[in-house]
Amino acid sequence: MFPRVILNGTLIKKSQQKKKISPCNYKERFFVLDTQDLKYSERRLGKKPTLKGSIQLSTIKCVEAVITDVPIPCNYKYPFQVFYDNYYLYIFAPDNDCRQTWIKALKEETKQNNLVTKFHPNFWINGKWECCQQKQKLATGCRVYDPVDFASKKPLPQTPESKMEFPYGGHQTVIALQDYTPQEDDHLPLQKHHEYVLINSCSSDCWTIQDDKGNVGLVPCTYITEKYGKNFERFMWYNKNMTRGKAEDLLMKEGKEGGFMVRDSSQAGFYTVSVFTRAPGPNMEKNPRVKHYQIRQTETKPASFYLADKYLFNTIPELILYHQHNAAGLITRLRHPITPNGAYSQEVSHSPQDQWEEIKPEELTLGQELGSGQFGVVVEGKWREKKVAVKMMKEGFISEEDFKDEAKVTMKLFHCKLVQLYGVCTQRSPICLVFEFMHNGCLSDYLKTRRGRLSPNVMLGMCLDVCEGMAYLESSNFIHRDLAARNCLVSKNNEVKVSDFGMTRFVFDDQYTSSQCSKFPVKWSPPEVLRYSKFSSKSDVWSFGVVMWEVYNEGRFPYENRTNAEVMDSLNAGQRLLMPRLAPKSVHLLMEECWEEKPEDRPTFAVLLHELASLSDL
Structure with missing residues (x-):
């Protein structure tokens, strides 16, 4: 019987350096996990894959994520380790979901093996373990190894009669609005839609929470919201005592497409979203204008909130976060929260990945046109002695904010099969995006x-x-x-x-x-x-x-x-x-x-x- 394929995909592997003179490099390989082996191959266009390595699953002793603050030199930034025989294989995934998928599958297939009791959570680098500083590569690990994948562990559901007790006493329940990967040791990771216990909310930036395993740490307060709560003051988009007329004046004055705010409705206990748009309406409404949408509630208990049919949310912050990314029935998506003093933010989230490298105009040399599209023209260019493709905004066809939105989207995406964005030049007109040059065109x-x-x-x-x-x-x-x-x-x-x-x-x-x-x-x-x-x-x-x-x-x-x-x-x-x-x-x-x-x-x-x-x- 042939082995059954469980998982496959392109990942990056680090050379195992089995000899002291072996070079350290990172190579893209196509990995296949079946019921017998973990194999990886080199794939080249027009040629059959070449098998580069194979590990029998029966020899694997540990599979676990690598948690490190050491700079990672390859494109994929989410490492995990496979310890087999007496060797360590370090593999890098493009994102955390991909990493967890591979770890879970490998752990499931190897859970009956002769496994280690402890593992090293960090890399073996420069002749020592970064986590415990031991200088023997096969030294016993410093953290207990759990053969069951963490992501698959879910707490038992609560019965209506019981209440979960926590060591810190009765605290408010909060919900994660989005995933959060901590960069600091005292921070906790968040999983979107999961519930946590709020321990301390005194800080204006980070709150202390507890997860379902009893771990306590800090998270950015804008990543969580109170379950069924109505405390919006900490969100930039909420303007408590803003009248309809004042909201219209403020949004029109700023004139930012998708500029918005949430304010108390004239009907007590309800809220209104006011949003500015220049988009033409179906009934020839005047342009530009401010549209007002009342946040409605279902009659169910507890109530769900919505602005458009079929898009229901447990909390208003969840609703706003969703519509910041998707119009979903609105005249435009909610792009820029407007505050009472007129300040606005172009950022939907506070991820460091939203930032691009600012390219100086004097570093960029423009050449012949390569092509044009509906909103931009692409020319050949040179940047830091490197041939690049430069996409410039056509004036009058797309707003500067929309053009920057494209840059933000592209900066979030990093994969060997996607054209790479090197940076953005905003100090010249028109602004432009600088991409890797693709010699053979479209x-x-x-x-x-x-x-x-x-x-x-x-x-x-x-x-x-x-x-x-x-x-x-x-x-x-x-x-x-x-x-x-x-x-x-x-x-x-x-x-x-x-x-x-x-x-x-x-x-x-x-x-x-x-x-x-x-x-x-x-x-x-x-x-x-x-x-x-x-x-x-x-x-x-x-x-x-x-x-x-x-x-x-x-x-x-x-x-x-x-x-x-x-x-x-x-x-x-x-x-x-x-x-x-x-x-x-x-x-x-x-x-x-x-x-x-x-x-x-x-x-x-x-x-x-x-x-x-x-x-x-x-």
């Missing part, structure tokens, strides 16, 4: 110029590259919304990377409802986008199916010589793009899975990546 043009010269393996490798980048976006709760061959770029070594994040959105529930004014590419869009402007990772999957069709048609335009209206009619009638002449039947079947009518019937990118990888092994 994928659609690359395919056209090489018609008849691309092998089936090369085409499959292109689809794998795009799918890998999209699987990362999917795992990071981002949807692209404009995936097409024209928005994928080809590097000097013919590697394909996903680009153009101008329409990319971060989502909390894998769904984003666009405003009615948004434009989107009809020939790459699924029925739910065309009918209801509802985007999700599954609408990206539909677009990926069209990208595969473009690859195997060597860059031909989908639905050639047909208008958008005709395409919409054919999709409503259940018709789909025909099978490309160069596509194997197995690949066309994957395209058809991507084009299922119902989003829930389409595969995830993780599943597609697995299927495509298995085809590449044939």
